[in-house]
Amino acid sequence: MREWWVQVGLLAVPLLAAYLHIPPPQLSPALHSWKSSGKFFTYKGLRIFYQDSVGVVGSPEIVVLLHGFPTSSYDWYKIWEGLTLRFHRVIALDFLGFGFSDKPRPHHYSIFEQASIVESLLRHLGLQNRRVNLLSHDYGDIVAQELLYRYKQNRSGRLTIKSLCLSNGGIFPETHRPLLLQKLLKDGGVLSPILTRLMNFFIFSRGLTPVFGPYTRPSESELWDMWAGVRNNDGNLVIDSLLQYINQRKKFRRRWVGALASVTIPIHFIYGPLDPINPYPEFLELYSLFSLEWLLPVPWCTGKRCRGPQCRFWMTTLATTHS
Numbered sequence: 610m611r612e613w614w615v616q617v618g619l620l621a622v623p624l625l626a627a628y629l630h631i632p633p634p635q636l637s638p639a640l641h642s643w644k645s646s647g648k649f650f651t652y653k654g655l656r657i658f659y660q661d662s663v664g665v666v667g668s669p670e671i672v673v674l675l676h677g678f679p680t681s682s683y684d685w686y687k688i689w690e691g692l693t694l695r696f697h698r699v700i701a702l703d704f705l706g707f708g709f710s711d712k713p714r715p716h717h718y719s720i721f722e723q724a725s726i727v728e729s730l731l732r733h734l735g736l737q738n739r740r741v742n743l744l745s746h747d748y749g750d751i752v753a754q755e756l757l758y759r760y761k762q763n764r765s766g767r768l769t770i771k772s773l774c775l776s777n778g779g780i781f782p783e784t785h786r787p788l789l790l791q792k793l794l795k796d797g798g799v800l801s802p803i804l805t806r807l808m809n810f811f812i813f814s815r816g817l818t819p820v821f822g823p824y825t826r827p828s829e830s831e832l833w834d835m836w837a838g839v840r841n842n843d844g845n846l847v848i849d850s851l852l853q854y855i856n857q858r859k860k861f862r863r864r865w866v867g868a869l870a871s872v873t874i875p876i877h878f879i880y881g882p883l884d885p886i887n888p889y890p891e892f893l894e895l896y897s898l899f900s901l902e903w904l905l906p907v908p909w910c911t912g913k914r915c916r917g918p919q920c921r922f923w924m925t926t927l928a929t930t931h932s
Contacts, residue, residue, distance in 0.1 A: 633840030634810075640834045643683050644709055650733045652726050658682070658709035659702040659730055664693030671739055673727065674701035677747025677778065679817075679848060681708025681838045684746065696742075702730055703838075704752070706851050712842040718850050720857055720865075724755040728768050740771040750778030751858055751865060758868035776879040777887055781866060782859045784891045790816050794849040795856065801849035808845050810836050822883045 636644065649656045660682055672692055676684045682701035685692075692699045703710040704723045731737050745753040753773055760770045779785030787795075790812070794801050814832045821827060827835070839845055858865065869876065878896065882889035 633843075634833060634837045636837055637830065637834055639686070640683060640837060643686060647682075647709070649709075650730060652705070652729050655705060655711040655713060657702055657705065657711070657726055657730065659700065660689075661734060662689070662693050662699045664696050664699055666697070668695075668697040669739075670696045670742065671698040671700065671736060672696045672742045672744055673731070674699070675727070675743065675745035675749025675752050676701065676704070676707070677749055678851065678854070679707070679839055679844075680835050683708065683834065683838060698736070700730070700734070702727065704748070706844065706847050708838045708844075709841055712844045712847045714843075714847050714850065716847070716850060718847070718853060720751050720755050720854055720861075723752045724759065727752065727756060728759075731768060737767050738769070740769045742772045742774070743770060744774045744776075745778070746776045747778040748854060750775045750780050751854060754780060754865040754868050757872070758864055761868060761872070770874055772875040772877070774877045774879065777881050777884050779855075779858065779887055780869070781887075781892065781895045782855075782862050784887055784895060785855070785858070786886055786888060787855055788816060788820070788886070791852055791855070795852035802846070805846050805848050808848070813839065820884070820886055822881055 643660075644658070647658050647660045649658055651657070658681075674682065674685045674692075676682050681703045685701050689699065705726060706712045706716070706718050728737075731739075731741065743753050743756065753775060756768055757770060757773060760768060790804075794804055810833070813836050814829075817832070817835065818826060839848070880892070880896075882893075884892075
């Protein structure tokens, strides 16, 4: 019996080793097209992927899109055309560690660095002196809050914000309810690198699907596109490092939540109250303390990468009508 278990163990070791080094999935035609139509710029020796489309001729309006965790700028592809019909320039990037951008490891990923990358991209595009509208989601909300703080303090980057439209994200750390896997990865210590290597499509999709609303769940092909973006450049191995933004958000709460107070620009928020990560009504109770211009509840969804036509309509309309 003992020899039988030894044989099983010897057989399992190479199988497990092969599994852990399985190549990333191939890009779907749509995702491959997204990558092919984009460009890269260099930030401190690191390649950052971005999209930059010219839309309405004669309009001075520019919108910059900031995506959520753990996906990429591809989150915006369903509203991209609608935005080009309203803005002269539509710009999105993959944050460092996400999508097609570089994913260095080891690396100290931080919201401060991501905000500086956004500023650097606008300088690269020659837009540093232009007023821009920001449309953000989830992780991108925190980056937007840091950019707003710098704008109010007249610091660094010279990014001038005309309007800000946030969508479901943990802008208030005390109402944020991370998933169990997120908790394990961000605080797992020596366990985290093991968990990131063991992560596969099944674990990823089962963990991500519940944060969508019951009417906006992604299809399996869309989940594969998200997973392909994560696996690109071995991105699954940096998820634990990226998740440190949750701890950063607590540490710098006064800076980032405070940035939302006493603002002189229009700030709007699209909120899906079915969101299990930023639950109703706790989130709205805190939100009501701020004199922000608009709150649009979208009752049928969680606000997580809305797929329905109504969600896409409100994302494009609210982001543009009040810009």
